[in-house]
Amino acid sequence: MAKEYDLVPRPVPPVETKFRRIATEFPVPESIPILQKLQAYEPVAMRGQPPVVWHRAEGFQVYDAWGNRWIDWSSGVLIANAGHGRPEIARAIQSQASQLLTNYCFPSEIRGRLVERLAGLLPEPLKKIFLLTTGSETVECAIKLCRSYGAAVGGRNKHVIVSYDKSFHGRTLGSQQAGGIPALKEWIVNLDRGFVQIPFPDGYRTTDSSFAGFESGLRERNIEPRNVAGVILETYQGGSAAFAPVEYMRTLRQWCSGHQALLVCDEVQAGFGRTGKLWGFEHYGIVPDLALFGKGMSSSLPISAVAGRADVMDLQPPGSMTSTHTGNPVCCAAALASLELILTEDLAGNSARLGALLHSLLSALGSRIPQIGHVDGKGLVAGIACVIPGTREPDAGLAFDLVARAAEKGVLMFSPVGYGGGTVKISPPLVISEEALRESVAVFEESFAEVLRQRARAA
Numbered sequence: 001m002a003k004e005y006d007l008v009p010r011p012v013p014p015v016e017t018k019f020r021r022i023a024t025e026f027p028v029p030e031s032i033p034i035l036q037k038l039q040a041y042e043p044v045a046m047r048g049q050p051p052v053v054w055h056r057a058e059g060f061q062v063y064d065a066w067g068n069r070w071i072d073w074s075s076g077v078l079i080a081n082a083g084h085g086r087p088e089i090a091r092a093i094q095s096q097a098s099q100l101l102t103n104y105c106f107p108s109e110i111r112g113r114l115v116e117r118l119a120g121l122l123p124e125p126l127k128k129i130f131l132l133t134t135g136s137e138t139v140e141c142a143i144k145l146c147r148s149y150g151a152a153v154g155g156r157n158k159h160v161i162v163s164y165d166k167s168f169h170g171r172t173l174g175s176q177q178a179g180g181i182p183a184l185k186e187w188i189v190n191l192d193r194g195f196v197q198i199p200f201p202d203g204y205r206t207t208d209s210s211f212a213g214f215e216s217g218l219r220e221r222n223i224e225p226r227n228v229a230g231v232i233l234e235t236y237q238g239g240s241a242a243f244a245p246v247e248y249m250r251t252l253r254q255w256c257s258g259h260q261a262l263l264v265c266d267e268v269q270a271g272f273g274r275t276g277k278l279w280g281f282e283h284y285g286i287v288p289d290l291a292l293f294g295k296g297m298s299s300s301l302p303i304s305a306v307a308g309r310a311d312v313m314d315l316q317p318p319g320s321m322t323s324t325h326t327g328n329p330v331c332c333a334a335a336l337a338s339l340e341l342i343l344t345e346d347l348a349g350n351s352a353r354l355g356a357l358l359h360s361l362l363s364a365l366g367s368r369i370p371q372i373g374h375v376d377g378k379g380l381v382a383g384i385a386c387v388i389p390g391t392r393e394p395d396a397g398l399a400f401d402l403v404a405r406a407a408e409k410g411v412l413m414f415s416p417v418g419y420g421g422g423t424v425k426i427s428p429p430l431v432i433s434e435e436a437l438r439e440s441v442a443v444f445e446e447s448f449a450e451v452l453r454q455r456a457r458a459a
């Protein structure tokens with residue numbers, strides 16, 4: 001059973017630095033009625049984040065209404081790539097909102113501008129763009145396109161969707177079946193046998209990271225390569241921030257082309273500069289047939305996109321790929337404004353530069369703390385695997401305690417729930433400064449030391 005946050009305020013040591021301020025008990029007593037209201041009216045499934053009631057967020061900082069402020073290591077779970085509360089984005093939203101709030105799939109000028117801008121930035125052949133609202137929907141759309149493509153080039157047996165163990169692609173029926181965390185899909189009961197998962201070659205949880213594992217994975221699951229319609233993977237796995245080896249991905253690219261299977265990169269987390277490149281798949285020197293975007297696309301409002309090869313994107317006839325909020329004009333305005341900030345401020349470059357610092361600090365931390373089993377990630381995303389020392393056994397309780405302690409000390413982070421546990425994720429807005437990054441890593445180290453001391457005392 002996952003741990004839950006205690007809603008009883010406790011005194012915590014005050015914090016006052018340039019970037020952080022904790023001046024109340026934690027959780028803040030005045031926030032308790034709000035937290036209780038949420039608990040009363042929302043499902044239990046909505047719990048899981050530290051009990052900090054966000055009032056305002058700016059750049060890489062989050063503020064509550066009672067004088068506390070945090071360095072944000074979550075980006076609101078990888079949304080605010082261009083920074084929280086950017087006035088440029090707020091102005092674009094306000095201006096568009098005063099002109100046109102919604103228009104379903106009827107044409108609009110701003111939707112045209114956004115799809116043209118995205119297509120211009122993406123490499124060949126990703127030149128057609130379909131806008132949606134959530135990341136899960138882009139995965140559903142990719143499944144539909146893979147199966148349509150498979151049927152078109154190889155008949156109805158060519159319908160298998162290959163994905164990876166420990167992957168996460170969303171919580172809707174199809175996206176959850178593509179996901180590789182069995183506990184999250186128990187509710188489905190009658191799983192579609194046309195979805196199979198094979199080990200993700202991260203070199204840590206799966207020690208054999210060679211491409212042979214892909215082929216043997218298919219053989220073991222009795223999948224004929226000619227029946228594979230598509231292979232979908234997160235550009236890095238969200239639960240850990242692990243990347244696949246470059247060689248593996250290049251061979252996978254060739255394998256997919258050779259077997260007329262679509263290669264789909266789920267960039268819902270990895271896109272828009274997060275990993276130190278504008279698109280995460282650039283790290284592999286490959287281009288997928290479909291790329292899926294969401295989260296950091298607008299740094300604010302809900303908007304997502306499927307980008308793909310024209311011949312694949314055009315498989316469905318007019319009117320058969322729609323969604324009520326497709327390319328909502330206000331969301332398009334937000335996405336355009338966010339993208340311009342990412343480009344003009346070279347936030348992918350900032351992510352690469354500060355990411356190098358972050359990863360060197362974390363690897364030094366890893367060599368000092370035996371409970372850090374592994375550190376994954378690139379650019380401004382990192383996953384720290386908390387383990388039972390001397391093993392690779394995840395320690396989900398430790399990850400929870402670290403997140404809780406860091407929140408009390410003014411650093412807001414999260415541990416991906418349900419991914420298998422034991423990982424704490426670091427993913428600040430890409431505008432974070434070096435000074436704030438160094439300070440927050442120091443806070444994280446202090447949190448580690450305090451939690452471990454407390455455990456030792458309790459043992």
Ligand SMILES: Cc1ncc(COP(=O)(O)O)c(C=O)c1O
Pocket residue numbers: 133134135136137139168169170171234238266267268269294295
């Ligand atoms: C890689 C990846 N794909 C898809 C999704 C689903 O996106 P959404 O929550 O917007 O439906 C997520 C969400 O965490 C994700 O990390």
